Amino acid sequence: MLQHILVRRSAPILAACMLLAAGAAHAADIRVVSSGGFSQAYKNLAPAYERASGDHLLSEWGPSMGTTRNAIPARLARGEPIDVVIMVGDALDKLMQEGRLVAGSKVILANSPIACAVRRGAAKPDISTTEGLRSAFLQANKVAYSDSASGEYIEKQLMKRLHISEQMQGKAAKIPATPVGEIIAHGEADFGCQQRSELLPVEGIDIVGLLPPEVQLMTQFSAALVPGGKEPEAGRALLRFLAAPANAGVIGATGLEPASAPMPITH
Structure with missing residues (x-):
């Protein structure tokens, strides 16, 4: 060993x-x-x-x-x-x-797969299915995603596939430069998604899981x-x-x- x-x-x-x-x-x-x-x-x-x-x-x-x-x-x-x-x-x-x-x-x-996270200690939504993911987006007060590959996908494709584009207007925000995990850790968003490799090093958050396979994007x-x-x-x-x-x-x-x-x- x-x-x-x-x-x-x-x-x-x-x-x-x-x-x-x-x-x-x-x-x-x-x-x-x-x-x-x-x-x-x-x-x-x-x-x-x-x-x-x-x-x-x-x-x-x-x-x-x-x-x-x-x-x-x-x-x-x-x-x-x-x-x-x-x-x-x-x-x-x-x-x-x-x-x-x-x-x-x-x-x-x-x-790199996309994962989602919440602030450390917050309730973790079940995002193992597309319906669960859709619910997590809708129930969040503020959602954050990046201005790079994962965020482009979430904004332009994923929300449309989940049929929530209109509902997320005003409470989903693209974050330039700053890691999404830091925005969640500081309480500026209560749910967010980014590359798993970018979320893992961030203190103060809990990773909920990966996007469901049917809507996952590997970068x-x-x-x-x-x-x-x-x-x-x-x-x-x-x-x-x-x-x-x-x-x-x-x-x-x-x-x-x-x-x-x-x-x-x-x-």
């Missing part, structure tokens, strides 16, 4: 050592911007990568879409110095088609290189590390479902 635990805990370090055995000619400062859905997995993996590679990760955070200043598309449009982005796969594909990411550099890292998280990045080779090494199968356990522990067959890096 102890041996199994030691092997599991050392997996990220072993993965880094194998992937970076050739080593970089010099220590690199790699500028990374990650969206919230993968941020906890990235934070958990980053120290092992830095120890094994000698590189330094300069990390910032921003949504995959939307109009806030920190949104990844806005950062790229301003020409911020970025080597690697980690974001929702569909949004990444769009940026790559526009030539704002390096063609062929995409790696698929994980898939892909991927990473890619940015054209003109100062450290393209180190960036490629980081992408290989993040996508390594040995790191699946670390990624899964954050509420994500690791990609079973990550796409290879192409040069």
Whole structure:
């Protein structure tokens, strides 16, 4: 049992050592911007990568879409110095088609289900069925959802499928930049939904459960290189590390479902 635990805990370090055995000619400062859905997995993996590679990760955070200043598309449009982005796969594909990411550099890292939460200690509605989910939305005084992939789905598709679009006007709010869990924890909403991986790290909330399978949306998280990045080779090494199968356990522990067959890096 102890041996199994030691092997599991050392997996990220072993993965880094194998992937970076050739080593970089010099220590690199790699500028990374990650969206919230993968941020906890990235934070958990980053120290092992830095120890094994000698590189330094300069990390910032921003949504995959939307109009806030920190949104990844806005950062790229301003020409911020970025080597690697980690974001929702569909949004990444769009940026790559526009030539704002390096063609062929995409790696698929994980898939993320949407979950819902209430303030810690509050009654938990049963959302295991679509009717239960519909009731939870309608009975809440204030509902919060994000301005990124999960929120776009909730606002434009889920509410219509639940036939509650009109009823939710005035009491359902899209939250820019701030995690939905924090809004719930502070009492600014009594029910909210976002990527499970973004809700899990938040203190002061209880996760009710996942959206029912028939209305669930799995969001892909991927990473890619940015054209003109100062450290393209180190960036490629980081992408290989993040996508390594040995790191699946670390990624899964954050509420994500690791990609079973990550796409290879192409040069």
